[in-house]
Amino acid sequence: MNEIRFFCPATIANVTCGFDVLGLCLDTVGDEMVIRKTDDGKVSITRIEGQELPLQTERNVAGVSAMAMLKALGSSQGFEIEIYKKIKPGSGIGSSAASAAGAVFGINKLLGTPFSATELIPFAMEGEKLASGALHADNVAPALLGGFSLVRSYEPLDVIKLHTPGELFASVIHPQIEVKTADARSVLKHSVPLKKAIQQWGNLGGLVSGLYTENYELISRSLNDGIIEPLRSLLIPKFNQVKQAALDAGALGGGISGSGPSIFALSKGQVTAAKVAEAMAGIYAGAGVDFEVHISGINVEGMRVLS
Amino acid sequence: MNEIRFFCPATIANVTCGFDVLGLCLDTVGDEMVIRKTDDGKVSITRIEGQELPLQTERNVAGVSAMAMLKALGSSQGFEIEIYKKIKPGSGIGSSAASAAGAVFGINKLLGTPFSATELIPFAMEGEKLASGALHADNVAPALLGGFSLVRSYEPLDVIKLHTPGELFASVIHPQIEVKTADARSVLKHSVPLKKAIQQWGNLGGLVSGLYTENYELISRSLNDGIIEPLRSLLIPKFNQVKQAALDAGALGGGISGSGPSIFALSKGQVTAAKVAEAMAGIYAGAGVDFEVHISGINVEGMRVLS
Numbered sequence: 001m002n003e004i005r006f007f008c009p010a011t012i013a014n015v016t017c018g019f020d021v022l023g024l025c026l027d028t029v030g031d032e033m034v035i036r037k038t039d040d041g042k043v044s045i046t047r048i049e050g051q052e053l054p055l056q057t058e059r060n061v062a063g064v065s066a067m068a069m070l071k072a073l074g075s076s077q078g079f080e081i082e083i084y085k086k087i088k089p090g091s092g093i094g095s096s097a098a099s100a101a102g103a104v105f106g107i108n109k110l111l112g113t114p115f116s117a118t119e120l121i122p123f124a125m126e127g128e129k130l131a132s133g134a135l136h137a138d139n140v141a142p143a144l145l146g147g148f149s150l151v152r153s154y155e156p157l158d159v160i161k162l163h164t165p166g167e168l169f170a171s172v173i174h175p176q177i178e179v180k181t182a183d184a185r186s187v188l189k190h191s192v193p194l195k196k197a198i199q200q201w202g203n204l205g206g207l208v209s210g211l212y213t214e215n216y217e218l219i220s221r222s223l224n225d226g227i228i229e230p231l232r233s234l235l236i237p238k239f240n241q242v243k244q245a246a247l248d249a250g251a252l253g254g255g256i257s258g259s260g261p262s263i264f265a266l267s268k269g270q271v272t273a274a275k276v277a278e279a280m281a282g283i284y285a286g287a288g289v290d291f292e293v294h295i296s297g298i299n300v301e302g303m304r305v306l307s
Numbered sequence: 308m309n310e311i312r313f314f315c316p317a318t319i320a321n322v323t324c325g326f327d328v329l330g331l332c333l334d335t336v337g338d339e340m341v342i343r344k345t346d347d348g349k350v351s352i353t354r355i356e357g358q359e360l361p362l363q364t365e366r367n368v369a370g371v372s373a374m375a376m377l378k379a380l381g382s383s384q385g386f387e388i389e390i391y392k393k394i395k396p397g398s399g400i401g402s403s404a405a406s407a408a409g410a411v412f413g414i415n416k417l418l419g420t421p422f423s424a425t426e427l428i429p430f431a432m433e434g435e436k437l438a439s440g441a442l443h444a445d446n447v448a449p450a451l452l453g454g455f456s457l458v459r460s461y462e463p464l465d466v467i468k469l470h471t472p473g474e475l476f477a478s479v480i481h482p483q484i485e486v487k488t489a490d491a492r493s494v495l496k497h498s499v500p501l502k503k504a505i506q507q508w509g510n511l512g513g514l515v516s517g518l519y520t521e522n523y524e525l526i527s528r529s530l531n532d533g534i535i536e537p538l539r540s541l542l543i544p545k546f547n548q549v550k551q552a553a554l555d556a557g558a559l560g561g562g563i564s565g566s567g568p569s570i571f572a573l574s575k576g577q578v579t580a581a582k583v584a585e586a587m588a589g590i591y592a593g594a595g596v597d598f599e600v601h602i603s604g605i606n607v608e609g610m611r612v613l614s
Binding site: 151153190191197202203207213227 | 324326328329457460470496497499500501502504505507508509511512513514520525529
């Protein structure tokens with residue numbers, strides 16, 4: 001195999017009570033990439049469509065991730081990478097992660113799968129570091145593994161794929177405003193009240209239990225974030241109204257996707273997820289804020305080979 | 308049925324990364340209680356063997372819990388309660404919880420089970436409040452439900468019974484020293500670094516996942532507490548040596564049981580749990596500290612009717 005074309009899914013990180021540890025993979029939102037072997041011993045980004053992003057390998061998250069992986073393998077094989085971007089950078093649904101994870105997924109396939117999906121995560125994290133300055137895994141892990149990924153620990157890296165209930169759907173709305181990652185970080189506090197931390201880990205325990213037992217009511221009761229959301233939601237116009245509209249329309253819960261500005265909701269069933277998306281959209285439409293809406297199942301597979 | 312005799316299990320609260328939310332039920336350690344109906348319309352503690360504890364109904368955790376339950380039912384049925392204590396008060400393995408939960412379990416049975424086990428929890432919490440001053444559920448919940456109990460939320464109360472892997476065993480060592488609950492509380496800090504809180508909820512998520520998937524290695528990796536244990540372990544002599552001896556003997560992990568002074572370890576298999584108990588005992592034996600040791604499976608049933 002000398003060429004591979006595949007779908008690179010968008011992802012939701014910081015799933016409500018799972019700040020910095022829990023991400024999920026979307027099914028209907030994502031980029032496409034084409035990677036082919038070359039004889040020149042170089043990693044080249046030969047084409048990016050849909051967005052203005054750097055073509056220089058060292059400045060592109062896909063290029064950086066690919067090089068980290070090839071360095072670990074000691075491989076001098078050359079590759080050219082084409083990226084067809086559909087996920088908007090800065091939307092909060094893992095645009096850079098899709099490209100970083102995509103690069104290592106595709107090259108791994110072309111080289112005969114020397115690495116497991118889990119082993120690819122650290123290479124893709126190098127791309128994330130270029131994008132955000134931090135080695136975070138909660139987007140690249142679900143992009144590579146599919147489903148819900150729990151980053152139990154960073155030192156050492158320990159990522160666990162959780163069970164995904166079959167009827168869970170996500171509604172995502174992306175208001176066309178910019179929330180700088182630096183701003184989203186600066187509003188956080190370095191310490192949290194112990195009482196709130198206990199509530200948060202109680203909720204995360206409940207959410208993980210609800211995922212394994214497919215208990216949608218428990219998932220719903222557990223989708224609370226008393227620590228991050230109250231601070232970051234101030235950066236997103238109409239956040240509370242959008243979230244309330246989602247709940248009123250039948251969503252199990254939701255929150256800020258990644259560091260925003262996208263807002264997501266989880267629902268039982270696609271019909272409810274569509275109603276929820278419509279209700280969320282209604283708030284921004286009424287307020288004159290431009291937006292994009294996605295409705296998606298949870299993608300338990302991750303990257304998907306197209307040809 | 309006019310009389311019931313039953314086993315009231317000891318419990319481990321604050322299971323490592325699950326401070327204030329996660330408890331488990333022991334199988335071979337516990338009290339016995341006998342409760343019988345009377346015609347005098349009163350709740351009386353007629354006998355306590357094994358410990359010096361108050362016989363006055365209002366000053367006894369079993370009495371207080373029983374009265375809370377009967378008040379909620381609007382029942383004027385009388386009961387006499389006998390308690391055969393084997394769990395030492397102040398040991399950190401749910402001595403008061405066994406009596407509080409036992410009283411409401413037994414009376415509920417004698418009245419034809421008007422309440423589910425989960426519905427009994429708030430009444431038993433009234434007994435816990437008498438014992439410790441706080442309405443906590445992480446001992447009474449596993450005593451009533453069996454297995455691992457997650458207290459997802461207190462307001463409203465939401466307790467979830469988690470899956471228990473079949474080969475999990477506990478080793479518990481109780482050094483014969485007193486740790487006052489007030490001291491155990493006063494060493495805690497009101498706020499925690501966000502970074503440590505994130506690690507804690509990552510570990511709790513990993514532990515819950517490990518319980519459902521019976522992944523003992525994941526359970527082991529998740530049994531870390533970077534918040535409470537470093538503070539409270541200072542109150543327990545030789546804590547670090549005891550814990551290290553347990554790990555060296557093959558334990559998956561462990562920590563402080565409740566607010567101490569008991570120390571527990573979890574292991575895969577009874578043979579390893581016995582070796583772990585022996586290793587823990589070796590530390591206290593060598594240091595001249597009196598101690599008691601228990602080896603127990605996880606009791607997935609909770610209270611057990613004997614006759």
